Amino acid sequence: MEKLLIEKRELVTVIESPVDFISVDHEKCVGCKNCVIICGMNLWKIRDGKAVLETDYKKFCTECASCYTVCDYDAIKFTFPPGGYGIVYQRG
Amino acid sequence: MNNYDLIVVGGGPGGSAAAKEAADAGLKVVILERGRFCGEKNSSGFGLAPKAARDFDYIKDLDVPSLWSTKFGVMHIVEPMPSNSERMTWGLTPPKRNSYPQASEYLVQMMYRPEFDQWMADLATKAGAELKLATLATDVIWEGKNVAGVVDGKGNTYRAPVVIAADGAHSLMANKAGIRKRWDKDQIAVLATVDFEADPERIAEYCGDTNVHIFMGPDRGGYCTICRDGFHIGSRPAKTLQSEIDAGRNLSTRSVIDNVQLDFIQRLIKATRARPREFQLHFLPWLKTFNERIFTGGLMLTGDAAGVPEPFMAEGVWQAMYSSRLAAQVAVRAHGDKDFSKAYLKKYMEELKVSPVGVDFTSGTVLRDFFAAWTSQTFYDLFDNLADAMFYSMLTFAEPHAHGMLRVPAIMVDMIPQLLFMSRYYFPIAEEASRDKIKGFLAGTKMVAPMLQNMMKATAGGK
Ligand SMILES: Cc1cc2nc3c(=O)[nH]c(=O)nc-3n(C[C@H](O)[C@H](O)[C@H](O)COP(=O)(O)OP(=O)(O)OC[C@H]3O[C@@H](n4cnc5c(N)ncnc54)[C@H](O)[C@@H]3O)c2cc1C
Numbered sequence: 001m002e003k004l005l006i007e008k009r010e011l012v013t014v015i016e017s018p019v020d021f022i023s024v025d026h027e028k029c030v031g032c033k034n035c036v037i038i039c040g041m042n043l044w045k046i047r048d049g050k051a052v053l054e055t056d057y058k059k060f061c062t063e064c065a066s067c068y069t070v071c072d073y074d075a076i077k078f079t080f081p082p083g084g085y086g087i088v089y090q091r092g
Numbered sequence: 093m094n095n096y097d098l099i100v101v102g103g104g105p106g107g108s109a110a111a112k113e114a115a116d117a118g119l120k121v122v123i124l125e126r127g128r129f130c131g132e133k134n135s136s137g138f139g140l141a142p143k144a145a146r147d148f149d150y151i152k153d154l155d156v157p158s159l160w161s162t163k164f165g166v167m168h169i170v171e172p173m174p175s176n177s178e179r180m181t182w183g184l185t186p187p188k189r190n191s192y193p194q195a196s197e198y199l200v201q202m203m204y205r206p207e208f209d210q211w212m213a214d215l216a217t218k219a220g221a222e223l224k225l226a227t228l229a230t231d232v233i234w235e236g237k238n239v240a241g242v243v244d245g246k247g248n249t250y251r252a253p254v255v256i257a258a259d260g261a262h263s264l265m266a267n268k269a270g271i272r273k274r275w276d277k278d279q280i281a282v283l284a285t286v287d288f289e290a291d292p293e294r295i296a297e298y299c300g301d302t303n304v305h306i307f308m309g310p311d312r313g314g315y316c317t318i319c320r321d322g323f324h325i326g327s328r329p330a331k332t333l334q335s336e337i338d339a340g341r342n343l344s345t346r347s348v349i350d351n352v353q354l355d356f357i358q359r360l361i362k363a364t365r366a367r368p369r370e371f372q373l374h375f376l377p378w379l380k381t382f383n384e385r386i387f388t389g390g391l392m393l394t395g396d397a398a399g400v401p402e403p404f405m406a407e408g409v410w411q412a413m414y415s416s417r418l419a420a421q422v423a424v425r426a427h428g429d430k431d432f433s434k435a436y437l438k439k440y441m442e443e444l445k446v447s448p449v450g451v452d453f454t455s456g457t458v459l460r461d462f463f464a465a466w467t468s469q470t471f472y473d474l475f476d477n478l479a480d481a482m483f484y485s486m487l488t489f490a491e492p493h494a495h496g497m498l499r500v501p502a503i504m505v506d507m508i509p510q511l512l513f514m515s516r517y518y519f520p521i522a523e524e525a526s527r528d529k530i531k532g533f534l535a536g537t538k539m540v541a542p543m544l545q546n547m548m549k550a551t552a553g554g555k
Pocket residue numbers: 101102103104105106107124125126127130131132133134135136137138139140141227228229230258259260261264265283284285326374375376394395396397401406407408409410412
């Protein structure tokens with residue numbers, strides 16, 4: 001049977017937050033990759049040994065809070081987007 | 093300044109159950125919900141347990157468009173990867189003998205979360221609670237050692253002597269109130285789901301009365317829940333963030349994408365002309381033991397924020413409603429006694445711990461390990477042999493049926509390792525549940541099991 005691909009980024013609806021709600025402190029980040037592994041939307045990369053968030057993460061982030069939770073070095077700050085912004089699940 | 097008797101943070105099933113309970117008792121209540129509508133931030137693809145109708149009178153009147161009570165489900169044992177075909181399937185129906193009627197009528201009530209969450213919030217507002225949508229609670233207000241209100245993202249303050257934080261798995265309120273900075277990695281899972289849109293007529297034709305499918309196989313697992321105009325594909329549970337980090341990949345997301353390739357799902361997609369509609373990722377607390385750190389002065393955590401989803405399947409909506417109603421009752425009593433201190437609100441934790449929500453945690457790790465083992469090769473082999481043992485002799489065209497029958501005892505002997513594996517998990521759980529009844533029986537089995545195990549070592553070898 002023909003393989004059906006799940007294009008995750010095309011399947012999320014997001015009202016883009018006007019402000020940043022995730023940030024990473026490069027002083028604290030040790031480049032352990034936990035955030036890269038855990039993000040189901042693949043929004044994290046390691047550049048020069050430090051974690052960086054994709055510049056347009058606000059368009060795709062599902063606010064799952066996994067990246068914040070797996071960072072053992074307390075390098076990630078996470079809050080939710082302002083009320084009324086962010087991920088929209090019509091069929092949760 | 094907005095003054096209330098009770099502030100509820102979060103308009104999920106927990107928050108609304110708390111708000112309705114407190115408003116019915118005459119408290120002035122506000123719910124703060126960050127979504128533009130209730131359920132906007134929640135994904136489950138969700139089955140409400142029959143015990144909700146038993147324990148909450150109003151659930152008997154539940155009526156939302158996607159509601160579909162599950163009278164038939166199917167369990168599929170799928171072959172090891174890369175094969176996606178099914179080895180064995182069998183039907184699941186609610187048992188006829190049960191302690192209350194709903195449990196015999198349906199397995200779960202399936203529906204979409206936005207519909208359910210808004211229906212629950214309507215109950216709360218009809219009881220008199222105020223609902224503020226698109227409102228993110230960002231901080232708590234302290235008065236001495238007690239939380240005495242919250243602040244929202246626009247800087248508005250809401251004051252009340254007691255706050256119920258039903259703000260879901262990633263609880264900002266737990267953080268701000270100094271109860272918990274974050275979950276430990278082995279206390280929480282992130283679950284992926286894909287929602288498909290499909291032709292309702294074809295769904296009715298192809299699926300009939302069966303709207304839940306569960307898949308198990310070596311290193312495979314997941315579920316498909318069918319709604320009237322589409323369906324959800326879910327990943328397997330049994331993985332916490334810790335196990336994902338240990339594995340070095342996001343297993344839940346991988347698993348849901350793999351599950352789309354299952355033969356049954358591919359057929360369902362074709363037959364119902366389905367197209368993927370929404371991809372979802374959501375936290376689910378999955379604690380092994382009851383979490384006692386769920387209160388401080390002026391604030392109680394309930395539902396996912398308290399980590400109450402049960403330790404086996406991680407069912408959490410009834411648990412959220414139950415814990416939140418209890419917290420609301422304690423809040424009403426606290427108003428009567430004019431005491432909102434940490435010492436007073438401890439009663440909520442103590443009462444929850446001995447309630448059915450807390451009791452589910454007594455089997456703790458055994459249950460969890462058993463569930464994790466569901467997707468092991470051993471578990472698959474059990475069903476593999478079982479299918480042969482049950483049907484080979486009856487159905488064989490390969491040899492006379494009597495000869496086929498003679499093969500059955502040999503197949504049963506092959507199953508001993510898997511049966512021992514089952515008993516390792518099953519007996520401690522059953523022992524916990526009905527200690528007295530089966531103690532004698534277990535004593536016997538425990539003596540026999542090691543002997544059988546030794547015999548097995550000698551005769552090891554497949555069928
Ligand atoms: C994929 C998946 C499948 C599941 N399947 C089932 C199932 O079949 N049956 C079952 O019983 N359970 C299931 N669960 C578990 C269930 O979804 C949760 O246990 C349940 O939703 C918990 O309810 P709650 O009210 O505590 O929290 P939630 O439902 O998470 O509600 C919290 C609410 O608070 C809001 N909020 C959060 N922070 C703030 C803030 N700071 N300010 C304002 N609002 C805020 C959120 O927007 C949300 O509406 C599943 C979970 C997942 C992830």
